Amino acid sequence: xxxxxxxxxxxxxxxxxxxxxxxxxxxxxxxxxxxxxxxxxxxxxxxxxxxxxxxxxxxxxxxxxxxxxxxxxxxxxxxxxxxxxxxxxxxxxxxxxxxxxxxxxxxxxxxxxxxxxxxxxxxxxxxxxxxxxxxxxxxxxxxxxxxxxxxxxxxxxxxxxxxxxxxxxxxxxxxxxxxxxxxxxxxxxxxxxxxxxxxxxxxxxxxxxxxxxxxxxxxxxxxxxxxxxxxxx
Amino acid sequence: xxxxxxxxxxxxxxxxxxxxxxxxxxxxxxxxxxxxxxxxxxxxxxxxxxxxxxxxxxxxxxxxxxxxxxxxxxxxxxxxxxxxxxxx
Numbered sequence: 538x539x540x541x542x543x544x545x546x547x548x549x550x551x552x553x554x555x556x557x558x559x560x561x562x563x564x565x566x567x568x569x570x571x572x573x574x575x576x577x578x579x580x581x582x583x584x585x586x587x588x589x590x591x592x593x594x595x596x597x598x599x600x601x602x603x604x605x606x607x608x609x610x611x612x613x614x615x616x617x618x619x620x621x622x623x624x625x626x627x628x629x630x631x632x633x634x635x636x637x638x639x640x641x642x643x644x645x646x647x648x649x650x651x652x653x654x655x656x657x658x659x660x661x662x663x664x665x666x667x668x669x670x671x672x673x674x675x676x677x678x679x680x681x682x683x684x685x686x687x688x689x690x691x692x693x694x695x696x697x698x699x700x701x702x703x704x705x706x707x708x709x710x711x712x713x714x715x716x717x718x719x720x721x722x723x724x725x726x727x728x729x730x731x732x733x734x735x736x737x738x739x740x741x742x743x744x745x746x747x748x749x750x751x752x753x754x755x756x757x758x759x760x761x762x763x764x765x766x767x768x769x770x
Numbered sequence: 771x772x773x774x775x776x777x778x779x780x781x782x783x784x785x786x787x788x789x790x791x792x793x794x795x796x797x798x799x800x801x802x803x804x805x806x807x808x809x810x811x812x813x814x815x816x817x818x819x820x821x822x823x824x825x826x827x828x829x830x831x832x833x834x835x836x837x838x839x840x841x842x843x844x845x846x847x848x849x850x851x852x853x854x855x856x857x858x
Contacts (some may be wrong), residue, residue, distance in 0.1 A: 581836055581837065670812065671816075672813050675813050675816075675817035704812065705813060706812055708811070708812050708815040
């Protein structure tokens, strides 16, 4: 018969922080001065919250143009109420990307399906003019990534997309993102099957490499000081 | 590569930067080459180039018409002229 031993009882240890520091505010003012909000408005791109007034325009765009087959709806045309629900389903934060100069909406960015236990979430980004090579949308996405990594302790973001959407930003492979998943012939569109890619954007790489895309947006023009939710709207 | 000069970029430096962002051999970066059609630039690469020229070389005139510009028609030679670069 094996002799069993009772584990020692847990005895709480007294706090090692001196009592006078537990109740002091030493250093708080200095730390508070370091707080800054991520910019939502830059010289070229502005992120603004989606308003109900945007719904007709967005729904028309998402269901009646080439965007319809390339974006999340993949050519389906849900009813108005169902469409609004799908727009916000699982979404944590979402903005319209607009040109700062003209206030013209040029795209959407969204963060959805966050998993704070594992430290990741999914990123969605799409421009309204699919054939444009205008870099303003890129500046908007860069500002959004900064907003996300600055505001939440997420270590990586996934972006799922069919391979036919990949060439729009493929130059960033290995610098801003990696391809971490590939589902062969996963998506049917335009008469054939396409691979579905999962890109991964890491916080540390973004902060060392990607954040330089914000150079013009945030630092040089002092956009942070003018940041407002809603921006130019 | 020489040190950046404020407000301008020498041709050889511009060619090297364009090649680096586009992951191209520098020999392909010739004045008549279109950024998008010939060199395969996407909008992310265009954004990188703009930030580089604006931040590193302080070329402030380049982004003037960023929103309306048709980047599919921009050639390396045009960029060189706008950036005050030397001869090729």
